[in-house]
Amino acid sequence: MQEDYMDDVIKAVAINPRITTVDLSKNGFQDNDMEIVAGIFKNCKGLASFNFSDNEIPEASTEKLFESAVNHAHALTEFYYNENEVKDVMGKKCLDLALKLPKLKMLEMKRTISDELGKEYERKFRHKGIDFKYEKIEA
Numbered sequence: 001m002q003e004d005y006m007d008d009v010i011k012a013v014a015i016n017p018r019i020t021t022v023d024l025s026k027n028g029f030q031d032n033d034m035e036i037v038a039g040i041f042k043n044c045k046g047l048a049s050f051n052f053s054d055n056e057i058p059e060a061s062t063e064k065l066f067e068s069a070v071n072h073a074h075a076l077t078e079f080y081y082n083e084n085e086v087k088d089v090m091g092k093k094c095l096d097l098a099l100k101l102p103k104l105k106m107l108e109m110k111r112t113i114s115d116e117l118g119k120e121y122e123r124k125f126r127h128k129g130i131d132f133k134y135e136k137i138e139a
Contacts, residue, residue: 007033014039020046025053025080034061038068046075053082053108059090066097077103082110088117095121099128110135 013022014036022040029037034057041047050073052065062084069076079098086094091113098107107130109118118134125132 007036010036010040014043017043017045019044020075021049022047023051025051025055025082027055029055029057031058031061034064038065041068041072041076045072047073048075049078049080050076051080053080053084056084059086062086062090063093063097066094070097070100074102076101077105079104079106080108081112082108084109084112086112088114091117095124099124099130104128104130106131106133108133 010024010033013019013024019040022044024037037052040050050069057065069079079101081094091109095109095113095117098104107125110133113134115134115136118132118136122132122134
């Protein structure tokens, strides 16, 4: 029942173009849900805040999500992607994509990327005026 409910929620959000804030944190999405989730960016042109924390989706889906944000979420100012652990190679790809978001003012990736990677990108985000928050992944 939870899966059917979440499918309905995702579809409802994806087809409502006036939504400005979406919080889909802590929902345990599956890889096959990600196309619909990415569709939120395509359909909600005024989306300003997106929270996808604590879902732990596969890395390939993480990249698709960030690509969709860059390609479609031109009004996005806040992106929360906490507690979705990704390896450094994928983390770099996602951070590079996030730097391309034209209106981004805040990106949170707490307990998602390594401390080394966070430090490497902290200056890049600060240079663009983006508040970048990260915390190291606890072992």
